[in-house]
Amino acid sequence: MFVSEKMAKNVITIGPDTKLSDVRELMVKNNIRHIPVVDDEGLLIGIVSDRDMRSAMPSSLLKKEDYEKTLAMVMEHTAREIMTENPLTISVYYTIQDTLLVMRQKRVGALPVIDEQGYLKGILSTRDLLSSFVNVMGIGEPGTLLCILAKEQQGQLKKIIDIITEEKISLGSVLVSRTWDTNKKAIFPYLLTNNVANVKRRLLEADFKLFDPMQWYLDQMPKTPDLLL
Numbered sequence: 001m002f003v004s005e006k007m008a009k010n011v012i013t014i015g016p017d018t019k020l021s022d023v024r025e026l027m028v029k030n031n032i033r034h035i036p037v038v039d040d041e042g043l044l045i046g047i048v049s050d051r052d053m054r055s056a057m058p059s060s061l062l063k064k065e066d067y068e069k070t071l072a073m074v075m076e077h078t079a080r081e082i083m084t085e086n087p088l089t090i091s092v093y094y095t096i097q098d099t100l101l102v103m104r105q106k107r108v109g110a111l112p113v114i115d116e117q118g119y120l121k122g123i124l125s126t127r128d129l130l131s132s133f134v135n136v137m138g139i140g141e142p143g144t145l146l147c148i149l150a151k152e153q154q155g156q157l158k159k160i161i162d163i164i165t166e167e168k169i170s171l172g173s174v175l176v177s178r179t180w181d182t183n184k185k186a187i188f189p190y191l192l193t194n195n196v197a198n199v200k201r202r203l204l205e206a207d208f209k210l211f212d213p214m215q216w217y218l219d220q221m222p223k224t225p226d227l228l229l
Contacts, residue, residue: 003099004092006132007113007122013038014079016045020056021075023048034110036120037083044112044120046083056082089114092121096132099124143172143192146200147216149209152183160187163202169193186216 012026013036026035027050037046056077058070090099090111099111103126110125150156157176164171172190179186191199200210211219 001096001132002092003090003094003096003113003124004122006096006128007092007124008128009122011036011120011123013120014048015039016078016080016083018079019075020053020077020079020082023079024053024075027053034123034125035079036112036123037079038120042120043118044087044089044114046079046085047087047110047112048079048083049109052082052084087112090124091115096129100129103129141172141192142194143190144194144196145188145190145213146196146203147211147213148187148189148203149179149211149216150185150187152185156185157187159206160189160203160208163206164189164191164199167199167202169196169199186211188213 012030012032014023014026016037016039018037023035027033033050035048036044037048039045056074058067058074060067062070088102088106088108088111090102090113092113092115094102094113102111103109110123112120113122113124115121148160150160157174161171161174170192172192174190175188177186177188203210
C-alpha cells in the first residue's frame with residue numbers, strides 16, 4: 001500500500017511569513033499538530049509542529065501580566081523563525097511499511113509527501129498510519145487477539161491456520177513477531193469471533209503455548225536500565 005492512498009491530500013499550509021498567532025489558530029481550529037510551510041510556488045521549504053509552537057511560548061512561571069505581554073510579542077513573530085527548514089520528507093511512491101520505519105528511526109510524528117520536483121502533495125501522520133493498520137488488521141470488527149508461542153520451524157503457522165479454519169472461524173489478520181528466544185516466534189492471529197474456547201483447547205493440544213498478548217509484550221521489553229533509555 002502506497003502513502004498516496006492514505007495521506008491527507010487537502011493539506012493546510014502556511015507561508016514563511018505567517019504570524020505565529022495565525023499558526024496557532026489553524027492548529028487549534030483544525031486539530032492538527034503539523035503544518036507544512038510552502039513558498040509562493042507550492043514548494044515545501046519547512047514545517048512547523050506543535051512542539052515548535054510550545055518551544056516558542058513564554059515560560060508559565062512568569063506572572064500573568066508578564067506572560068500575556070510576552071505572549072503577545074511572541075505571536076507577532078513568523079513561522080520562518082521557528083520552522084524546521086528542509087524537513088524530512090517521503091515520496092508518493094513510499095509504502096506504508098517504509099514510512100513506518102522512517103518514523104520510528106527518525107522519531108517524527110508526521111512526514112510531508114512530495115513529488116520529484118519538491119512540490120507538496122500531502123502529509124502522512126502517525127494517526128494516518130494507525131488508521132491504516134487498524135483497517136489492514138481488521139481490528140475494526142469485533143474479535144479476539146491470540147498470542148501463540150511457536151517453534152521457529154517451517155509448518156508451524158500452517159498448523160495454526162488449519163486449526164482456526166477447521167473451527168470455521170474467519171481471520172482478520174495474522175502477525176508474526178520475533179522473541180528473545182531465537183528458537184521461538186510469537187504468532188498473533190486476530191479472530192473475528194469472541195468464541196475461541198475450542199480453538200484455544202486445540203492449540204494447547206497441538207503443543208502450542210498461549211499467552212495474554214499485552215503481558216507477552218511487556219515480558220519482551222528490555223529489563224536493563226540502559227536498554228530502557
